[in-house]
Amino acid sequence: GEDVEQSLFLSVREGDSSVINCTYTDSSSTYLYWYKQEPGAGLQLLTYIFSNMDMKQDQRLTVLLNKKDKHLSLRIADTQTGDSAIYFCAESGFNQGGKLIFGQGTELSVKP
Amino acid sequence: DSGVTQTPKHLITATGQRVTLRCSPRSGDLSVYWYQQSLDQGLQFLIQYYNGEERAKGNILERFSAQQFPDLHSELNLSSLELGDSALYFCASSAGQGPPDTQYFGPGTRLTVL
Numbered sequence: 001g002e003d004v005e006q007s008l009f010l011s012v013r014e015g016d017s018s019v020i021n022c023t024y025t026d027s028s029s030t031y032l033y034w035y036k037q038e039p040g041a042g043l044q045l046l047t048y049i050f051s052n053m054d055m056k057q058d059q060r061l062t063v064l065l066n067k068k069d070k071h072l073s074l075r076i077a078d079t080q081t082g083d084s085a086i087y088f089c090a091e092s093g094f095n096q097g098g099k100l101i102f103g104q105g106t107e108l109s110v111k112p
Numbered sequence: 113d114s115g116v117t118q119t120p121k122h123l124i125t126a127t128g129q130r131v132t133l134r135c136s137p138r139s140g141d142l143s144v145y146w147y148q149q150s151l152d153q154g155l156q157f158l159i160q161y162y163n164g165e166e167r168a169k170g171n172i173l174e175r176f177s178a179q180q181f182p183d184l185h186s187e188l189n190l191s192s193l194e195l196g197d198s199a200l201y202f203c204a205s206s207a208g209q210g211p212p213d214t215q216y217f218g219p220g221t222r223l224t225v226l
Contacts, residue, residue, distance in 0.1 A: 031212050042204075042219045043155075043202070044114070045214050045215065048211075048212060048214075096168055096210070097162070097168030097210045098160050098168060098209060099160060099168040100145075102147075102155040105155070
């Protein structure tokens with residue numbers, strides 16, 4: 001079945017790079033997403049990557065996709081305290097409408 | 113502000129009761145999605161409506177039902193509530209039926225079942 005796995009916690013120092021990892025099982029995944037959730041708020045889409053791409057860069061964010069290993073990562077360069085939040089990886093499968101399967105979320109803590 | 117509104121923000125009720133959660137999508141969006149976020153299950157997709165029709169279904173319990181009205185707002189009805197239904201319920205909307213359309217999430221309704 002469909003499953004998305006993430007590590008639960010990551011702690012970094014301000015100014016360092018953060019790398020959040022995700023693995024998924026559905027080989028028919030079409031798009032993979034990264035969402036951010038701040039305390040008391042809904043989810044905000046950060047970026048997404050089509051499954052036939054290897055990499056996507058968007059300002060401080062870099063997404064790497066290894067389709068063979070079904071591994072996705074999100075790198076945040078020059079991490080700031082404002083980046084502290086929970087980051088969710090999600091995938092959408094082929095012909096499943098807009099259904100998103102989410103990982104458990106990685107809580108990123110940025111220390112000054 | 114995503115443009116998706118959800119009411120109420122908080123809801124406290126008792127086991128066995130029935131509640132209705134309401135969602136208004138962003139202007140122009142035709143799809144509405146419902147998700148449940150709980151500590152033990154994480155973030156789970158419940159159901160999607162597109163222009164009034166059911167488009168995709170997840171692990172939605174039979175006690176739960178949803179609909180999308182002609183003005184495109186949606187309601188999620190939860191009945192015979194159990195303690196385990198306590199969760200944050202998110203609505204999201206998107207312009208089209210599926211990827212790569214961005215899903216914009218509302219702030220959620222926190223349901224507490226006592």
